[in-house]
Amino acid sequence: MLWKTLLLLLFYYSAHATVNYKWSRAMLYPAAQRLKRSSAAFLNPVLQNSLEDVVLLYEFLLAELDIDKGQRISIKDEELASLRKAAEFDTICNEVIPKSITEIRRLSSRLSSYPRVLKKEDFERTVLTMVYTAYRAAQSQGHQKDTWAESFVNLYKALKHDLMFPYNKQSS
Numbered sequence: 001m002l003w004k005t006l007l008l009l010l011f012y013y014s015a016h017a018t019v020n021y022k023w024s025r026a027m028l029y030p031a032a033q034r035l036k037r038s039s040a041a042f043l044n045p046v047l048q049n050s051l052e053d054v055v056l057l058y059e060f061l062l063a064e065l066d067i068d069k070g071q072r073i074s075i076k077d078e079e080l081a082s083l084r085k086a087a088e089f090d091t092i093c094n095e096v097i098p099k100s101i102t103e104i105r106r107l108s109s110r111l112s113s114y115p116r117v118l119k120k121e122d123f124e125r126t127v128l129t130m131v132y133t134a135y136r137a138a139q140s141q142g143h144q145k146d147t148w149a150e151s152f153v154n155l156y157k158a159l160k161h162d163l164m165f166p167y168n169k170q171s172s
Contacts, residue, residue: 028107028110028111028114028118028122028125029096029097029098029107029122029125045088045091045092045096046088046120046121046124047085047088047089047092047124048120048124053085056083056085057085057089057124059080060075060080060085060086060089061131063075063076063077063080064076064077065131065135067132067135071099072094073090073093073094073132074090075089075090092124092125092128093128093132096125097125097128097129097132098129099132101147101148101151104129104133104151104155105151105154107126107129107155108151108154108155108158111126111155111158111161111162112154112157112158112161114158114162116165117162117165118162123159123162126155126158126159126162127159129155130152130155130156130159133148133151133152133155134152136148137149137151137152
């Protein structure tokens with residue numbers, strides 16, 4: 001019995017150690033790793049490639065977002081919504097980030113045990129998930145509000161841990 005357990009643990013460790021980084025990243029946001037319908041390329045949009053893109057993302061969030069009953073997110077400002085980056089923002093918000101409380105809790109759990117610093121696209125998606133979660137908490141009442149608020153706090157803790165990750169490793 002002990003040998004079987006050790007063998008199983010060794011197999012698990014071996015499989016876990018040989019997982020390709022691409023696949024471990026796909027576990028955080030599986031929708032970002034699916035194929036585009038129109039080509040054989042992966043759908044993996046990233047908004048922030050420069051400081052101007054960061055400022056534009058901030059403008060998108062300040063311009064007020066509209067979230068319809070189907071949980072589709074759109075930018076209310078028509079001028080901003082017509083920009084090329086707005087289409088990428090739309091894809092990330094409506095195709096990549098999780099929308100259900102179950103998916104968001106699963107993401108929080110994965111983030112809490114994530115062994116390294118997040119890639120910029122994963123950090124960006126986590127921030128956008130946090131924005132969505134804050135919106136849902138503000139729109140909910142009672143137990144649902146508490147559930148969304150708890151998920152928001154868990155995402156915040158994961159992002160804070162990610163930002164402090166290099167400093168946490170030095171103090172160990």
